[in-house]
Each structure stands twice: as C-alpha cells, then as structure tokens.
Amino acid sequence: MAQKYRIYINEKVILLTESQPKKSSGFRQIDAAAFDLKILYTWILSHPGVFYYVLCDDAKVFLKAIKKSVPLIKAAGGLVKNEDDEFLFIFRNNKWDLPKGKIEKQEGTKEAAVREVEEECGIKVSKLDELVCKTYHSYLYKGEVVLKKTWWFNMRCRGQKNLVPQKEEGITDVRWFKKEDIGPIVENTFPSIMDVLVKEKLVVKAKN
Structure with missing residues (x-):
C-alpha cells in the first residue's frame, strides 16, 4: 500500500x-x-x-x-473517553481542540501525553490505551519555520465531571461531548484534529 x-x-x-x-x-x-x-x-x-x-x-x-x-518540535496529547462514552475537548484560540503539549526533556511520549491532558483539563487519566496516530503541522515560532510532530493516544477517565481549563495556556473551556453531538467541533477545529477523529471513526472524511 x-x-x-x-x-x-x-x-x-x-x-x-x-x-x-x-x-x-x-x-x-x-x-x-x-x-x-x-x-x-x-x-x-x-x-x-x-x-x-x-x-x-x-x-x-x-x-x-x-x-x-527545519527545527522539529515534539508534542503529545490524547483523545479521552469517559465511562459515559463522552469525549473530552478543549476550546483554545477560538477553536475546538484536543489537549496536547510539548514533550519535555527526558520525557517519553506516553508520559508527556498523560501529563499534558491532566494539566490542561484538570482530570486524572485512569488508563492509557493505544496510539491513535501521529500528525504534523508547520508554523512560525520566533520567526522561524518549524515542524511539530504530535503523538495522539486513546485515554480513559472515570467520573470527574468537574473540569478545570488551564487558563494560563489559553484554554477557556473544557467539555465532554457525545459522539452524536460533535458537529460544532467538526465545524470549528483544526485539520490535524480531524485526522484523529477520522482515525477513531468519530467522523467520516472523504479519502484523497
């Protein structure tokens, strides 16, 4: 293939x-x-x-x-599902997003993914599952073109309906969504996030 x-x-x-x-x-x-x-x-x-x-x-x-x-920035994050079959999304920079962040020195991708999700959403991850996919996006950082590689993992969370957005990271909202209610997210998210949702069959996207 x-x-x-x-x-x-x-x-x-x-x-x-x-x-x-x-x-x-x-x-x-x-x-x-x-x-x-x-x-x-x-x-x-x-x-x-x-x-x-x-x-x-x-x-x-x-x-x-x-x-x-170009400089390569490594990041990790997760698609979190709770016991009510709801998925966790954050709102940052006027877009719906999934929690993620840069991998720190001497830190593994899985460790970083869990840490970032917990910090950005105020939850405790109960289980780390398999890798969903890796995405790449390019942007300007301090005037220089960089490439960010992000590892996305499936995660589980029990309870914890009281979510706490990490406002210092520009996150203004954290919310659980049922699969059938993610239409507003699809309409206002990043293409790389769509790749994660398509991979997990939360949405259908035409193949190129």
Whole structure:
C-alpha cells in the first residue's frame, strides 16, 4: 500500500504521497526536487489553494528529510473517553481542540501525553490505551519555520465531571461531548484534529 503523510499549514494541507491523489483535480502539485518547507511555507500561505501534493518514491524517507530541514518540535496529547462514552475537548484560540503539549526533556511520549491532558483539563487519566496516530503541522515560532510532530493516544477517565481549563495556556473551556453531538467541533477545529477523529471513526472524511 502506498504511504501517505500530511503536513498542515493552518487550514492547508501538503500531501506527501507515492501515488497520484484520487481527486488530483483539486490539488496543486509541488515538485519533489524543489521542495523546501522554509520557502514553501510563505508561498502556500499567500496562495488561494488549499490542497497541495508531492509525488515521491518513498513518502517516509521524504518526510524524514523534511524533519531534518527545519527545527522539529515534539508534542503529545490524547483523545479521552469517559465511562459515559463522552469525549473530552478543549476550546483554545477560538477553536475546538484536543489537549496536547510539548514533550519535555527526558520525557517519553506516553508520559508527556498523560501529563499534558491532566494539566490542561484538570482530570486524572485512569488508563492509557493505544496510539491513535501521529500528525504534523508547520508554523512560525520566533520567526522561524518549524515542524511539530504530535503523538495522539486513546485515554480513559472515570467520573470527574468537574473540569478545570488551564487558563494560563489559553484554554477557556473544557467539555465532554457525545459522539452524536460533535458537529460544532467538526465545524470549528483544526485539520490535524480531524485526522484523529477520522482515525477513531468519530467522523467520516472523504479519502484523497
């Protein structure tokens, strides 16, 4: 099976793929030989297109080269489910999001994921389950183009309806949602969060 990876820049996506996208008419191709994330970052933001793709022989190797070309920031977070089959979401920067944060030195991805979820939401994780997926997004940090890699884990939580948003991190709301009630989240969240929700079959998203 052909490998695919997505790098998000705000609402835009760069698809690294070993095969032509099925809906290639909606995509704009970027030449693999000329790919430079530091240059493309500004160029993509200034163009109206949303979907871009890079056709490469080995998408995993290509992504590895991108990671070496810019500073890589590592983060971890979780999709938390409680005993009432509700899922935990936070509201930050005027968007619905999932709790996550940077991995500290000498800290593992699982340890960081649990710590960040507990700090940002004021809960206690009762069980850490399997890895859902990894996402990538690029942004400016201190004037420099960086790439953030985030590990997302399934988590469980018992009780704890009294949620406490970590306001110093810009979180203004923390809330439990039933699967059938996450429509407002889908309408106002980040593409990388959609990847997590699709992976866990909370929403359906058309495949490229």
